[in-house]
Structure formats: C-alpha cells, structure tokens
Amino acid sequence: MKETAPREAAAANHYLNRDLSWVEFNWRVLEEAQDPTTPLLERVKFLSIVSSNLDEFMSVRVAGIVDQIKAGYTKKDFTGYTPAGLFKRVMKRAAKMVAEQYRTSREITRALAREGIILTSYDELNATQRKAMDEYYHEIVFPVLTPMAVDQARPFPLVHTQSLYLAVVLMKEGEDPEVEPYFAILQVPSNLNRFIEVPCRTNSKKHEYILLETLIEHHIHTLFSGYTPVSVHGFRLTRNADLTLNEEGAEDLLEEIEIQLRRRRWGAPVRLEVQRGIHPYALQQLIEEFEISDNIFEIDGPIDLTFFMKLSGSLQGYDHLRYPPIKPVYPAELENEDDLFLKLRQQDVLVYHPYESFDAVTDFVTQAAHDPHVLAIKMTLYRVSGNSPLIQGLAQAAESGKQVTVVVELKARFDEERNIAWARKLEQSGCHVVYGLVGLKTHAKITLVVRQEPDGLRRYVHVGTGNYNDNTAKLYTDVGLFTTDKIIGEDASALFNEVTGYSAPHNWKAFGVAPTDLMDKLIEKIRREARNASEGKPARIIAKFNSLSNQQMVDELYAASQAGVKIDLIIRGVCCLRPGVPGLSENITVRSIVDRFLEHSRIFYFENGGSEEIYLASADWMTRNLTRRVELMCPAFNKGIQQSLTRILQLNLDDNVKARQLQSNGMYERMTPAAGEPPLRSQFEAMRISSWKTKAREF
Structure with a gap:
C-alpha cells in the first residue's frame, strides 16, 4: 500500500494539466501582443483577445473548479491535482499573466501615443x-x-x-x-x-x-x-x-435555454x-x-x-499599423462556373479558409436554394454570423417549397441567444428546425443537398472543420470539402436521419462519428501505425487540432511512440501530453502556432504502411468532443486533395517563425530558423502561394 502513492505520482507526472496548459496558451497570445514585429494595432487586438479568453476561462473552467471545491471534492485528476491544489496553481499563474498583460498594455499605450493615438486623463x-x-x-x-x-x-x-x-x-x-x-x-x-x-x-x-x-x-x-x-x-x-x-425534463428545449440564460445573471x-x-x-x-x-x-x-478591440478597429488612417487586408481568392476549380453542381459532379473540391473565400460555401447553399432540381437541403449550424447569408438562403429554399432541415445547436456557449433568434426565423420561413440529441451538442459541420438529375438522385456534400460563419471564416484557418462521393453521401443522409429522427447507430462506411465510433476509429488507426512500426513498415502520424486532453488518446499516442511511430502533433491550445520523455514519448513532437489567424483546422494523417489515409474533422481530441458531442471525421479519397491537405500540414511543420514547440517540462519555446535555413511563416506562406494546391502535388 505504501508504494501506491509514488506510483500514482509517477503516472500523473506523465501528463500536463488541462487548465494549466490553457493558461500557457493564453501566454502565447500575450506574446503576440508583446512582439515588436507585429503591427501595433494588431498588438492591440491580441491584448484584447487575452482579456476575452481569460473571461471565458474564469466563467467556465475556473467556475467548475470552484464548484468542486465547494462540494468537498478532493479526488485527484489524472494529472495529479486536487481541485483545491489546481485552483491555487491556476490563480498564481493567471495573476502573473495579468500583471504582465498590464505591463504590456502600458508599453503599447506609450507606443500608440508616439503614433498620435493618445489615451488621456481629464x-x-x-x-x-x-x-x-x-x-x-x-x-x-x-x-x-x-x-x-x-x-x-x-x-x-x-x-x-x-x-x-x-x-x-x-x-x-x-x-x-x-x-x-x-x-x-x-x-x-x-x-x-x-x-x-x-x-x-x-x-x-x-x-x-x-x-x-x-x-x-x-x-x-x-x-x-x-x-x-x-x-x-x-x-x-x-x-x-x-x-x-x-434537457430530458424540458418540454421545449428552446424555452428551457432562455430560462437558463436569464439565470446566468445570478451565477455564483x-x-x-x-x-x-x-x-x-x-x-x-x-x-x-x-x-x-x-x-x-x-x-x-x-x-x-x-475595449481595445473596438478601438483598434475604429481608427481611420492608420492602415500602416495593421496587417495588409487579406483578399481571399475564389477557389480556382469553381471560378467562372455558373453551375457549381456541374463542376462538383466532375471533381471534388477542397477549400482552405481564409486564403480561399467562404463565398464558395455561401454560393453552394444559395444556388441550391434557387435550383428547381434541388429537392432537399440539410445543414448543421453551430455558430453563425449576425447577418448570415446562409440563413437567408435556407429561408428562401423553404419558402420556395424545398425540404429544408436545419440542426441548430442552441447550446453553443455564449451564442445561445443568437442561435435561438435564428431558429425562430428559420421556423417562420418553413424550415424544419431540430435542436439535436438530448445530452449532446451537435458540433459536426456538414451540409447535404439532394438533387434530382437525369440519372437519378445525387447527393452533394460539404464537410468542414469550422463553423458556417462568414465572419470567422475570414479570421480562422479551416478547410472544407465539397464532394459527390456516393459513400460519403450515404453516410451524410444516415447522419441527418440519426440526429433528426429515431435511428439505430449506423454502420458508417466513410465517416467516423462521435459519440458512437469516432474515438474507436482513431484508436484503431493509432494502433495500426504502432503495429506497422513494430513490423518495420512505414508508420507516421501527423495530427492538427485545437486541444488534446483525453487521457486514453494520450496513452494511445504514448504506446505508438514506444512502438517507434514518428508522431507530429500541431495543437494550438491545450495539450495534456508531455512530449520528449525518454522511454515514453521521445518520438512525439508538439508545436503550437499562434499568428494573425486563429488556427482551427482539424486534419489527421496516417501513413498506413504506405497507403496513406487523411481526414478532416470537426472534433478535437478532448473528452467532450469524443464522448459528449455529435462530431464528424470525413476521409479525403481524392489523391490530389490528400496531397493538398498534406501540404497544409507540412507548411505548419516547417513554420520556424510563429511556431512554439512544447518541451517536456510543459513550457513552450519559440522555434527559430536553423543555421542557413530561411524563415518560414506558414500563414504568410499560404497567402503567398496562390497556387498552393498545384504545389501540393509536388510535395
């Protein structure tokens, strides 16, 4: 019995704490506000983002820790922290960050004054x-x-x-x-x-x-x-x-959420x-x-x-203190095409936002709304913009007699009120509005268009890694796939049937879907890479997502590393995996990129003994995504698109300007060019390479 505590402590030392890892992420955002090479008004924005990030962290994550302390909960989590111990550590680190944030604020305020932008006193x-x-x-x-x-x-x-x-x-x-x-x-x-x-x-x-x-x-x-x-x-x-x-006791989920939103005012x-x-x-x-x-x-x-965010955006005549405006290009495959459906019948199309325009997605829905041959449109909505053209397109489709089904996630945190308003507008237009499954958030990003064609019904599918939001599509890096693949189309229909009606879990042929089988499929693929490595076959994993906090997924990656699999993780935010530990994770690297745009894509690559598989997904590798949300992982079958996605991953891995590499002690170190190596900033390179899809085929 005496050895149990040391063993538990040693096991806990294999993991980094989720909340402490988040604080380190916000430090990386603060570093962008401190970076003198970042344009001054962009530094102002990053300073504002640090505050808004911390507000949400305190009101959700820290609030949860406080609730556990009040309830007398003393059990340690898998990283070795009790709620009380974690609270103390998080507050100490957060207080240090806030002090540094305000030191940076004073520095930026002085820099603004030198540019003629003065915050004064009476x-x-x-x-x-x-x-x-x-x-x-x-x-x-x-x-x-x-x-x-x-x-x-x-x-x-x-x-x-x-x-x-x-x-x-x-x-x-x-x-x-x-x-x-x-x-x-x-x-x-x-x-x-x-x-x-x-x-x-x-x-x-x-x-x-x-x-x-x-x-x-x-x-x-x-x-x-x-x-x-x-x-x-x-x-x-x-x-x-x-x-x-x-949710189970609520007769009307929409009304229940409205009640809870009012109660939020009296939160502890x-x-x-x-x-x-x-x-x-x-x-x-x-x-x-x-x-x-x-x-x-x-x-x-x-x-x-x-408030700095609004100040930065309202100043006129200071464009020299901002990044040059990005001009997203319309996807070359769809440019000058009057009939998107004709083109999509010929080939799958990958879109990379914000470098390529979200207008392609809007046009897809709008054209479907007005096309007399389209019979049905089905779509998931998690976070949409304030004046979304997609909502207008869906409403017009319903008003013209098409079958329009929209899964609106009312529980999208801090967007609940906006989504309630959209749900009501869509219902008034004649759309079938569904609020998802009890106990689960619908976080999958998918649109299905069913069209009557001379050779029968055809399904057109768009699957994305980001929200259907034309505003954030200008600020977040995300990928989206347009396809008419028959297997993907069948899975898409089954997914909507499962969410909107009573359907037994589907035997997915292409998709991985949480909470039913996505985690199992990911684990199977990680274990397959481990077996291949043990047998001397090509084995590698590259995965890009926002957060990694599920213990089982971390353990599977550790086991694959021990089997000899080279694993490169590109994780913007939280990471509970401790890389570079001899005998445990020496084959794993973890890097985070914080730059002009919010890295948001989820892309998973498995070498599979030379028969490469690559997926795009809505899910991070967190417990909530894998077990408590409807999430979607979709394969890219087309070789050209596989190569394009691989090119995106490689650009991220090559970044030596805005990438930070996670050390085994939980700290991040900024990567710099090696001797004789040119600097490469992945986001700027993606903007510079107008023909990145063509170049991807050279990878």
Whole structure:
C-alpha cells in the first residue's frame, strides 16, 4: 500500500494539466501582443483577445473548479491535482499573466501615443477640450447613469457579470469624519462608447481619447448632492456562466435555454477585479457581498481591456499599423462556373479558409436554394454570423417549397441567444428546425443537398472543420470539402436521419462519428501505425487540432511512440501530453502556432504502411468532443486533395517563425530558423502561394 502513492505520482507526472496548459496558451497570445514585429494595432487586438479568453476561462473552467471545491471534492485528476491544489496553481499563474498583460498594455499605450493615438486623463485636457467633455457628460452620459446606494433600506443591487462598475465611498457633508462612510455603486453604461474621442488641439493631427469611466469619475459629485466623494474605483465581477440544463425534463428545449440564460445573471461569483488603490471600506463591502476572498485581481490600469478591440478597429488612417487586408481568392476549380453542381459532379473540391473565400460555401447553399432540381437541403449550424447569408438562403429554399432541415445547436456557449433568434426565423420561413440529441451538442459541420438529375438522385456534400460563419471564416484557418462521393453521401443522409429522427447507430462506411465510433476509429488507426512500426513498415502520424486532453488518446499516442511511430502533433491550445520523455514519448513532437489567424483546422494523417489515409474533422481530441458531442471525421479519397491537405500540414511543420514547440517540462519555446535555413511563416506562406494546391502535388 505504501508504494501506491509514488506510483500514482509517477503516472500523473506523465501528463500536463488541462487548465494549466490553457493558461500557457493564453501566454502565447500575450506574446503576440508583446512582439515588436507585429503591427501595433494588431498588438492591440491580441491584448484584447487575452482579456476575452481569460473571461471565458474564469466563467467556465475556473467556475467548475470552484464548484468542486465547494462540494468537498478532493479526488485527484489524472494529472495529479486536487481541485483545491489546481485552483491555487491556476490563480498564481493567471495573476502573473495579468500583471504582465498590464505591463504590456502600458508599453503599447506609450507606443500608440508616439503614433498620435493618445489615451488621456481629464487633467491633461486643455480648457476647450474640458468644456467639450463637460458638455458630453451632461448631455449624453449623466441622463443614463443610475447611482445605487447600499444601506439598511437599500440592499446590494444585482451586479451583472463582466460589466464595469464604480465603487463610491462617500461622506455626508458636515458629518463627523470618524463616522462609518456611505457606500454606493454605479454601472458604467455598456451602451455608450468606452473610449470617447476628444476634440483635437489647435494645429494638432493627434487623436486623443478619454475613457468613459474616467469622465464619470471626474463628475461623480454631480450624482451625490450633499455628500463628498472620498474615493471612486472601478470593479468588475465574473460569474459562473455554465448552463445547467434539464434537457430530458424540458418540454421545449428552446424555452428551457432562455430560462437558463436569464439565470446566468445570478451565477455564483468566481472572480473579482478591482482597480489598484481601491478604498479598504469599498473592498470590504464587495468581498462580503460576493462572498469571495481568494480570487481577487488588483488591476493596475483600466479594468477589462476587451475595449481595445473596438478601438483598434475604429481608427481611420492608420492602415500602416495593421496587417495588409487579406483578399481571399475564389477557389480556382469553381471560378467562372455558373453551375457549381456541374463542376462538383466532375471533381471534388477542397477549400482552405481564409486564403480561399467562404463565398464558395455561401454560393453552394444559395444556388441550391434557387435550383428547381434541388429537392432537399440539410445543414448543421453551430455558430453563425449576425447577418448570415446562409440563413437567408435556407429561408428562401423553404419558402420556395424545398425540404429544408436545419440542426441548430442552441447550446453553443455564449451564442445561445443568437442561435435561438435564428431558429425562430428559420421556423417562420418553413424550415424544419431540430435542436439535436438530448445530452449532446451537435458540433459536426456538414451540409447535404439532394438533387434530382437525369440519372437519378445525387447527393452533394460539404464537410468542414469550422463553423458556417462568414465572419470567422475570414479570421480562422479551416478547410472544407465539397464532394459527390456516393459513400460519403450515404453516410451524410444516415447522419441527418440519426440526429433528426429515431435511428439505430449506423454502420458508417466513410465517416467516423462521435459519440458512437469516432474515438474507436482513431484508436484503431493509432494502433495500426504502432503495429506497422513494430513490423518495420512505414508508420507516421501527423495530427492538427485545437486541444488534446483525453487521457486514453494520450496513452494511445504514448504506446505508438514506444512502438517507434514518428508522431507530429500541431495543437494550438491545450495539450495534456508531455512530449520528449525518454522511454515514453521521445518520438512525439508538439508545436503550437499562434499568428494573425486563429488556427482551427482539424486534419489527421496516417501513413498506413504506405497507403496513406487523411481526414478532416470537426472534433478535437478532448473528452467532450469524443464522448459528449455529435462530431464528424470525413476521409479525403481524392489523391490530389490528400496531397493538398498534406501540404497544409507540412507548411505548419516547417513554420520556424510563429511556431512554439512544447518541451517536456510543459513550457513552450519559440522555434527559430536553423543555421542557413530561411524563415518560414506558414500563414504568410499560404497567402503567398496562390497556387498552393498545384504545389501540393509536388510535395
């Protein structure tokens, strides 16, 4: 019995913790904000992304850890951490990252000032500017403000998650200063611009801005007549944002989610951010109200830097401080084709976003909507844009009498309200809207078009690695496959039948589908590579995805490495596998690419003894994707497309500018060109190679 603990500790040391690995990912995003070779306004965006990433992490992952601690859960996870131990470690690392983020913010703010973009204080304004800001405050801001006193007669008001507030400590005029002060809070209006442009100084071309909370703080006395403000400091609360759904007991899933969205406002407090120097009395009031004492971040600067994203996008005349705009090309195979279906009957087509335009997907759906020979359109929607042309196309198809079935995932976190609105619009247009399977999120990305043709019905299928979102398709790297392959078409029909109706699990001929058999198929392919390596046959695995956290998948990769399989993993975010450990994982490399676009493609390559197999998928190698979601893995049968996908993987493996390699200690080291080796930045190379598909055939 005495040896059990050391054995468990040794086993746990084989794995990296998921949440700590995520923190390291956000550090890599922060490094992009710090990189002086990144254009200044792009650095501003990365700084904002660090904040929005951390907000979600706190409201979901850390919230879950806090729930476990409150429930008295003390069991260690497979990486060796108890919830309490993990919470302490995560908070320590996150606090260090936030401090570094604000140091970077001050550095960037100084760099912006040198370019004539100035974040100023009220005291630095001249008389003309102060007059203009005073007028703006009294005419625009003051009427919107609602000061809320906290005392025996007026209980603490509801504080909304991730909204900026001011904590105000006051003394009554003429009252003994030794008397306990008065306390009030004030929400900074989220429907007004956080940054306000100040009129230019005479003969100046500089752009000056003042933050909304700074303007309110200067005029705080206008809200409390008869009282003297002692201190005014910002604070922000993050609540648990995970929804607790009773899907089986809900008569209407849409209504149940709407109820839970309203309850999200009252989620348990998880994190409190306070402005440095906050009055002790104000801090004590907040701690007592929110019952939070061990997850408080003291912020040395403006709380919530997500506003930087809007500032960066709104500035005119500063294109020299941004990346040149990308101009996605229309896929050459489909260009100048009036009839996409005619072309797709002739050949499969691979599209690589954002280098190739998402318009090809939109045109596919739109043409199907207007084609009199199309009988049915079926599609999954997980996250769509605010004004999606795909929604319009599907609605038009239904209105013209076609059978249109849309699987809308209402549980897509933080997009629930938007998806509810789309679901209602589609239903009003006559579409059959399905909300997926109980207990599972539908994360697969697939469209099926059924068309009547002279030789019978034909199925046209689009399978992708990313969401059907025309906006994110400009910012994320994803691949999509158009095909009329008969086997893939049959599997596509079976998949929709399984999701929308009552169907026994299908015997998939081409697809791997979670949660039924995707994980089993991946494991079988990894084990096949291990057998081939043991027998001296060609054996290699290259896999690109966003996260790896499933213990069994990690163990299978370890076993394949021990059998001699060369394994290259391209993982943007979380990785629980510890590479480069002698006797365990010395044949495995893990690299992460964080660059201008969000790496989002899922592509899996298996050498298979020389008979190469390559797949595109919607799934990461996480437990939730493999066991609790409807996910899809689709093979590329066409040799040319296989080579194109292999070229994408090779570009990623060759990156020596924006790639970081994971070390066995859990840290990442930036890769640099070897002596005499030219620098290669995979995303820029993909943009530069306009004929990358042709070049892929030379690989």
